[in-house]
Each structure stands twice: as C-alpha cells, then as structure tokens.
Amino acid sequence: MRIASWNVNSIRARLEHLGEWLRRAKPDVVCLQETKVEDEKFPIEALGEAGYGVVFAGQKTYNGVAIAARFGMAIEDVKKNLDGDDGDTARRLIAATVEGVRIVNVYVPNGQAVGTKPFAYKLMWLDRLKLELASKHSSNDQLLVCGDFNVAPLDVDVYAPKKWEGQVLCHPDERAALRRLVDWGLVDALRERHPGEQIYSWWDYRMGAYKKNHGLRIDLVLVTPPLLERTKDVWVDKSPRELERPSDHAPVLIDIE
C-alpha cells in the first residue's frame, strides 16, 4: 500500500496539479493539508474523476485536512479534530482506518514566531496530540501519523541550520515537543530509512529558494515499529514543486507491504 502526505496550499488552486500527480504517483491513500475550503465547497467530484473517495474537515481560508483513498478501499472510523475541540476550532486533524492501518493526518500549527501566543498553542497542540494517541493506541498498533508538522526535527533537515537556529520550525522547544510525541512509540520513517541524507519537503516561495534547494523537512511520516517493519521505502517526490504555480510543499510517500 502506498500512502502519501501533501500540503497542497489550497486544494482548489492545486486541483490540476493534484489530479495529474495522483494519476502519475498512484498512491492508494493521500493525506492532504491546507485544503483551505469549506466542506460545502470541497471538490469531491474532481477527486472522484481521479479515482478516489475522500473524507475531509475544512473551513474557509485557513487550514483544512482530507484523506482520499482509491475507490474500493473503504475509509472507516473517520475522526475529526483533537478530542475536546469543537466545530469552531481550526481544522487540523482527520483520522481514518484504511486496509487495517490507522491513519492520522495532521496540520500542526505553524507557530508564527517563537515566544508568541501561536507558538505556545503549537507546543500545546503537539502535546495534546501525543496524549490523544497514547490514550487510544499502543505502539504495537498499525498506526501512521503523517502531515505537515511545521517542525524540522534535526539540523540535517535544514539547509542552513545556523541561520535557522532558534527560529520557528527549528526551535528546541518545538523539537522537544515533537520528540515527546515520537518517543511515545513512533519512528520518523524517512529518517530511519535514509539517515543523514539531506531531504527537504518545503521550500519558501521567495528568493528562488527551490532552485537553490534552500529547503526544510517539515512534512513527516511517523509510524509504529510494526509498520516500520512493513515499510519498503519512504521518499519525497519533488516533481510537483517544479510545476508552474506549485504548492510550496512537496508530497512525502511511503510504501508498505
């Protein structure tokens, strides 16, 4: 089974890229972030034409997450938002079970700047996610947590670690919060399979960052040990980042047996 995670930065602005990419990359499941669309306006038909059924939790302008699965693969036990969050909170989490794998798709708050309220909210959100996973699952489950974490776990995940040191996306406090989540019972699948490799998933739109490969790896696929055993490979597909008017993120993919 091939599972992908992609922050599309507006699904409606990216429909052509998404459709073309789905046909080419052929994921069985794709987790999307920053769909930026209310549920009433979600482009269900366009995904259907590409051969996918989809569940989603969105809102106007900001955030929004979705899980699409190839027709024939049931999307079961759909769960939206963190426990305790109501319909007014930012739509940042959707979970579902596909082919026996529990998939949790997250769009972790960006945090804006270190020391701000949004930054504190980001840290709290990561801790709440950890608590919720720990309350519902064990590390023996077939569990995959993927999405835009807005944290570069290690300096190797940053093109210029000195320049980024202590900044949002790289600050020790958010790295520690991510570490607490992972240490509960998950593994950073790409890093496990490709230790030490400079692999990025996001490049700023500005300053020609992509052409200079000035990127960060902030889109992650975390898996439990039983899923890691089934993992054949994990990689970033940079091809959609090279198109006209791309998302600033590239998809991450994992193949599991």
Next chain:
DNA sequence: ATGGCTGCTTTGAGCAGA
C-alpha cells in the same frame, strides 16, 4: 534585509503561511 512569494478575502490591502 522585517522584504522577499502565494492564496485568500464581502476586490483590494491585509492576513497568514513557514
């Protein structure tokens, strides 16, 4: 270098993103 791009918004300057 507090800009630099992009998408969205009660359409047009301000926001959030990362």
